[in-house]
Amino acid sequence: MIQSLPLPWLDRAGRPSRLKLAAFVLVVAPAVYLAAAYALNALGPKPITALIHGTGEWTIRFLLASLAVTPLRRVANWPKLIVLRRMLGVTAAAYALAHLALYVVDQNLDLAKVVSEIALRFYLTIGFVALLGLVALGLTSTDAAIRRMGQGWNHLHKLVYAIGILGLLHYFLQSKIDVSDPVFWTGLFVLLMGWRLMQRVRLPMRPWSLLLLAVGSGLLTAGLEAAWYGFKSGIPADLVLGANLDFSDVIRPAWWVLAVGLLLPVVNLVRGQAGTRRAEAVRPDRPRRVAPAE
Numbered sequence: 001m002i003q004s005l006p007l008p009w010l011d012r013a014g015r016p017s018r019l020k021l022a023a024f025v026l027v028v029a030p031a032v033y034l035a036a037a038y039a040l041n042a043l044g045p046k047p048i049t050a051l052i053h054g055t056g057e058w059t060i061r062f063l064l065a066s067l068a069v070t071p072l073r074r075v076a077n078w079p080k081l082i083v084l085r086r087m088l089g090v091t092a093a094a095y096a097l098a099h100l101a102l103y104v105v106d107q108n109l110d111l112a113k114v115v116s117e118i119a120l121r122f123y124l125t126i127g128f129v130a131l132l133g134l135v136a137l138g139l140t141s142t143d144a145a146i147r148r149m150g151q152g153w154n155h156l157h158k159l160v161y162a163i164g165i166l167g168l169l170h171y172f173l174q175s176k177i178d179v180s181d182p183v184f185w186t187g188l189f190v191l192l193m194g195w196r197l198m199q200r201v202r203l204p205m206r207p208w209s210l211l212l213l214a215v216g217s218g219l220l221t222a223g224l225e226a227a228w229y230g231f232k233s234g235i236p237a238d239l240v241l242g243a244n245l246d247f248s249d250v251i252r253p254a255w256w257v258l259a260v261g262l263l264l265p266v267v268n269l270v271r272g273q274a275g276t277r278r279a280e281a282v283r284p285d286r287p288r289r290v291a292p293a294e
């Protein structure tokens with residue numbers, strides 16, 4: 001029956017959802033772009049390498065986007081956003097699988113070589129573990145699996161945090177010298193985890209607490225960048241930290257993380273206040289429950 005097909009732009013009742021359709025177009029767009037660029041020979045001298053990088057970057061982006069759904073729906077008082085979480089998570093798994101497939105192609109389909117490289121190179125080993133985790137979460141994202149697994153589903157899907165850390169570490173380790181991009185995405189991960197920590201310690205969600213979260217995440221990002229360069233290349237921390245105050249060249253990732261973080265108090269001020277207060281008044285000590293996948 002056509003209604004029972006799990007088309008990604010339909011809601012749970014089988015009706016077309018504009019939000020899901022828009023998200024579907026957005027998740028497919030990078031794949032279409034990369035495929036078109038490949039077909040048009042626009043990816044430079046090493047097109048497969050460029051595709052490996054492109055799919056790897058989009059895996060991280062969609063993984064973080066899926067982690068941003070819960071904070072955003074609360075900060076912006078937009079509960080409907082939950083319908084995007086499963087799509088974003090499954091998309092991250094799909095891009096990761098394409099990333100691995102491209103790596104296999106890059107190794108001339110020599111599976112023995114692929115296996116030995118994954119076993120021998122630490123950054124590939126952790127990428128592989130992250131990929132296995134993503135696939136496991138993707139496969140258990142169906143309504144039937146969620147029903148069958150009950151609380152176990154919640155526990156399993158907490159793995160997404162560890163997968164995020166492994167994916168980001170893989171990103172750092174494969175970078176040659178400049179780690180600005182992995183630092184930026186890790187800073188956003190810190191921001192999203194910081195929001196969850198705020199919830200856990202029951203810090204009230206208000207513009208002032210979200211402002212603190214943004215500033216704290218920016219500072220941690222700067223610290224992380226300095227720590228990485230210090231650890232990898234022995235560059236003194238004060239030099240790397242000082243680069244954050246030099247605006248003559250590139251703007252350091254910590255500022256970008258701060259900029260993204262500052263959107264949270266603004267959005268909460270504009271959209272979230274009434275909803276936040278209402279939710280806190282009605283359910284002051286609401287116990288955690290199994291989150292539906294949509």
Ligand code: HEM
Nearest residue numbers: 053056057059060096100103124127128130131167171174
């Ligand atoms: C079996 C699993 C995986 C393999 C074999 C693999 C392999 C690779 C390779 C060969 C590169 C390029 C390294 C270079 O050019 O020196 C790379 C880059 C990357 N991978 Fe993976 N990867 C795997 C899983 C993952 C997963 C699960 C994620 C995300 C969660 C991920 C994210 C990335 C990112 C972000 C980059 C860097 C892209 C860039 O710098 O433009 N990879 N990976």
